[in-house]
Amino acid sequence: MTTRARTAAVIGGGVAGPVTAAALVKAGIEATVYESYPGRPEGVGGTLALAANGKRALEIIGADEGIAAIGDPVSAQNLTIGKRHRFTVPQLGDVGPMWTLHRADLHRVLHERAEAMGVKFVFGKHLEAIRDDGDGATAVFGDGTEAGADVIVGADGVHSAVRRLVGAANPGPKYTGMISFEAVSEHEVPVGPEVMTFAFGKRAYYLYWRLPQGGTRWGVNLPFVDPLPAKALRETSDEDWMARLLKIYADDDPGAELLRRTPAERLLCHGPLWIMPSVPVWHRGRTVLVGDSVHAPSNSSGQGASLAIESGIELARCLRDLPVPEAFAAYERLRRPRVESIAANAAKINRAKAPGAFAQAVMPLMMPLMFKTAMDPEKTLGPIQRHRIDWDAPAAAGV
Ligand SMILES: Cc1cc2nc3c(=O)[nH]c(=O)nc-3n(C[C@H](O)[C@H](O)[C@H](O)COP(=O)(O)OP(=O)(O)OC[C@H]3O[C@@H](n4cnc5c(N)ncnc54)[C@H](O)[C@@H]3O)c2cc1C
Structure with missing residues (x-):
């Protein structure tokens, strides 16, 4: 019985898919990405902001320089209320800027980097079912073809098919x-x-x-x-x-x-x-979820893509060092608290973005005080944006 993964089938070629596959190859695991679209999405989608922690995580697969080449840096943020009130939002001065990118350019950079590392991409493959035979699993696609691997990674986005296959009671978005x-x-x-x-x-x-x-x-x-x-x-x-x-x-x-x-x-x-509510079952047998399929925070967090990148890399690190069941458990233990706390904070920001008339009136008075006291960037942004994955540290099987 194979317990260490040597091959992986990654379902979805958005953000999490190519990053996970590239990190798996770096971890010594052969990876193929299966994507529904007939080809790499060119020129589609709008703009996405990549946070400092997301760009830092991309250093591990050598994709960070590609980001600087396609993106525009954002080094300061303002908040305005009505016509008269403008505030500077406190930032961490030393983590590097956020990067605005075209989604299509991000896909291109990630796909090209993954391919250069040895990842294979197969397009026009829409996953419909998974067969788990204990020491491996088979992805079954809509066109009747199949692909077997030691593990299947569901990187198929917020409307994930893999999520329901992993846990029938898992919620939808x-x-x-x-x-x-x-x-x-x-x-x-x-x-x-x-x-x-x-x-x-x-x-x-x-x-x-x-x-x-x-x-x-x-x-x-x-x-x-x-x-x-x-x-x-x-x-x-x-x-x-x-x-x-x-x-x-x-x-x-x-x-x-x-x-x-x-x-x-x-x-x-x-x-x-x-957005994704908390997902109770992150993995089952030989299949595991990554990215928006398991943790899609509100886009006001500006963290969806960055968290997807981090999770893909942590999953690969766990699979590098541990047998499959322990690797999946260690990965969930590492990631669940972080992604759920960021999602909970983003939900609060969403409520603040739809203030009633009273809140609108008091906000100009409250904001300067909040920025001075409650919004200490080291406390609010530090844990999110300073996050660093120690790729060389061995992943530990926990209790
Ligand atoms: C309007 C908008 C703005 C956003 N802005 C930001 C932002 O500024 N900053 C930020 O960090 N995040 C932002 N996000 C969130 C960010 O886009 C996601 O968090 C990120 O794309 C997640 O990556 P993923 O790979 O998990 O999912 P996706 O990027 O959605 O990729 C999933 C892939 O799986 C494929 N797929 C789906 N089903 C199947 C199947 N059955 N078989 C095979 N393939 C399949 C899809 O075609 C797709 O290519 C935004 C989201 C939206 C909608």
């Missing part, structure tokens, strides 16, 4: 009540190019930052009662969405001007935003 949009406006906001601004407008929240090449990128999460199905999203025209958004941000500065100077055809609708 929860709708956040928001639909997400972004675009580039021709309006240039009068702030430095490395500054991201989080703005509490009169009716809703938005964020924006100036682009080094000109223009301002903005993003909004539009409150929407039900998650619109893909068909309804497709059938709503860009002009209709822009008209709605213009009404919501009509009284905001610079929100109104940013939207007015955005051609409708530039609008990118990301659709409903989802």
Whole structure:
């Protein structure tokens, strides 16, 4: 009976998939990524912010320099309330910037790095079932083909099929009540190019930052009662969405001007935003979950991709040093407290992003005090952004 994994089938080629596969190869385990899409997604998706801890974790697979080549650094953050109040959000000065990237560029960098390390990618493979035979498992795809490996890693995102196969009672994702949009406006906001601004407008929240090449990128999460199905999203025209958004941000500065100077055809609708409630079963037999399939925090955490990267690398370290069942248990023990505490904090931030009239009125008074006292960045951001994975330390089987 094989207890140490020598081969892995990684399901999903988004962020967690290529990173996990690259780290597995570094750990001496052969890895193949199976992705539903017919090819590497080119030019799709919007912008993603990679936090300092995520970029640091990518050093372990040598992908961090690729990030600096495709990203723009964000070294300061502002928070504004209405038209009059602007605050500088306290940051850790020495962890390095956050990086804004096009999702498609991130995929390219991660895929190319993984391939260079020896990972194989197979596209057009949609996982539907898993057979576990005790000392290995077989992934069964929609086209009738199969792939066997010592372990299967479910890196198949927030709508994961693997999650239910690992635990029938595992929950599905929860709708956040928001639909997400972004675009580039021709309006240039009068702030430095490395500054991201989080703005509490009169009716809703938005964020924006100036682009080094000109223009301002903005993003909004539009409150929407039900998650619109893909068909309804497709059938709503860009002009209709822009008209709605213009009404919501009509009284905001610079929100109104940013939207007015955005051609409708530039609008990118990301659709409903989802988060994962706590997942009771992270692994079963020869199959384990990683990334959004098991821990998708609200995107206001700015940590989804970074946590997916960290988890993939920690999983590989555990599989390098321990037999499969102990490796999966050690991996869950290492990761669950961290990802669940970050998700819980992000949920609190979400509530703060939808303040009522009273909260809006007292926020300008409270914020400076909060930044001085409760929001000591070392306490709030330190544990998240200073996190460092010690790849060379042997993973320990625990109690
Ligand atoms: C609008 C939006 C903005 C965001 N902004 C940020 C941000 O600024 N910063 C940040 O850190 N995070 C952000 N996130 C979250 C971040 O995108 C995710 O945390 C990250 O992509 C998780 O990576 P993953 O590999 O686990 O999942 P994904 O990136 O979703 O990848 C999953 C992959 O699995 C494939 N797949 C799915 N099902 C199957 C199947 N059955 N068989 C085979 N393949 C399958 C999919 O096609 C996909 O390629 C944002 C998310 C959204 C929606």
